[in-house]
Amino acid sequence: MQQRRVGRTGLTVSSVGLGTMTWGRDTDEHEAAEQLEVFLDAGGTLVDTAATYGDGDAERLIGSLLAGSVDREDLVLVSKAGVRNRRTVDGASVVDASRGSLLDTLDASLARLGTDHLDLWLVQSPDPGTPLQETLGALEHAVGTGRTRYVGLSNYPAWTTAQAATLLAPAGPLGPGAPGLAAVEVEYSLLQRGVERELVPAARALGAGVLAWSPLGRGVLTGKYRHAVPASSRAASPHLRGFVEPYLTERAHGVVEAVTTAAAGLGRSALEVALAWVRDAPGVCSAVVGARTAGQLRGVLAADDLELPAPIRAVLDEVTNPGIGYPERF
Template sequence: MQVRRLGARGAEVSRLALGTMTWSRDTSVDEASRLLGAFVDAGGTLIDTAATYADGGSERVIGSLLGGSFSRSEVQLCTKAGVRRTPEGGVIDASRGALLDTLDASLARLGTDHVDVWLVHAFDPLTPLEETMHALEVALTTGRARHVGVSNFPGWAMARAATLARAGVGPAVTQVEYSLLERGIEREVVPAAKALGMGILAWSPLGRGVLTGKYAHAIPADSRAASDHLAGFVEPYLNPRAAAIVAALSTASEGLGRSPHEVALAWVRDAPGVASAIVGARSAEQLAPSLAAEDLVLPDQIRSALDDVTQPQIGYPEHR
């Protein structure tokens, strides 16, 4: 698997990352081991998780695997902090104490003394950004994280975070949703990342699974859209616009002799600024098409056609 630099200051990472949101909840330890084995065997290195995934269960599964069948040196770990679970649901909290306490708990679950990438999971409008950035600086200077960054931040907040950071300890990466169904980051986040030298980790490059075509005619009983805890995650893309995009993607895929899964992933993976695309397969069988896309380079005319069909609304003040 090819590797890319994670922004101007980041390490080299595999251009495909393994997402683990379902681990310990929908993906058992045994199945997670199969997934990780297939990913590592294909040359993948970057594993993406978060403190809130399955209330820490995802990190615990990763820790158990790295303490057993797999070596810590084989992988790069990316985790996130900044969301607290409460009886009422998740609460964004990017205060210094909350972030650093969460990081320490993540390290304990992962069974390691450092993560390769540590991200603030979401922008916190109530905590001064100076305080949030100080927590990232502490993580770097104490060796608990090799690189730091942000996730789901608007472009202006990314720029402000970089401005507040001392030289050498600024955010190196931003993690954002990006797919043929969600191209909103092209308005300001992508230009900001380019200007700031930040790499982009693209989550849900398959449009929360919709771009695979599995929902073209019905909702499969074993799909995310049929599960109690993930139905709301998929539902925003079960609409006529998404259906039209899936149809266009299917036509393009047929012309290439590849699957819609592979084409949708290749489009994101090779988009400007993207360092790595995160795929969240629940089983080794679901991961296989993502690994199979490694050799796929989209012809310019196919990329252009998909660009036209999925073009986001961009106007004032980005374009005039």
């Protein structure tokens, strides 16, 4: 598997990352261990998790694997904070990117993972109730104390990302010890190309690498939902149904048919075509994919040798055009 630099940093990650959103809940320790073995054997290094995944169980599971036969040095560990595990009355997660919350969450993540540092630590979601400088001060402190090597943002808009990159730059107000903005993690697929309007160009200009989560359109681009909702799928799961349903639309169906047609012409699967499109998009250093089983993961990793022909990429670009115009292009 190709190894890529994260933006203009010295951090290197695999072009496909292993997501762990379902670990500890839908994916048990045996299945997770098999997935990680398959991933590492294929040359993968980036393992993406978050404090909120399974209320911390995903990190605990990774930690148990690291305590066993998996060498910490073989992994590039990415975790996220800024969303609290407690919930409001209506069931929504609590966004909290305050200094205390972030650093407490980081310490808890490290304890669950059984390691003294992360390779990349991300703020998971914008917090309008906390000044950005306070959030970034926590990131600077985490790097300064050795709890993480690099820092970044997840799901932030371009203007905030640019502001954060300016504040985190060594020449910025935090001073020469500021760690810089290494990466942004955003949803990016043939069904979600909104980040191309401003976020991806901003990240590239600022020297931040792009980690693309859900590059398979929350599983819809695999084609599994073309005719029905499989009983074993995420869309049939009570706690994941709402995650998939936004892409079970007529527009999405048209995109899936285009991907399926392209795949048939190439003698590949729709999954491989959709993944290759994101993986090799400008600015992307890693496409983070979650799998239900090791068998599914092997299917994902089969796309490693696929390079989309320019005419195929051009057609898919046209079919899924996000409509970039004024003022992004004048």
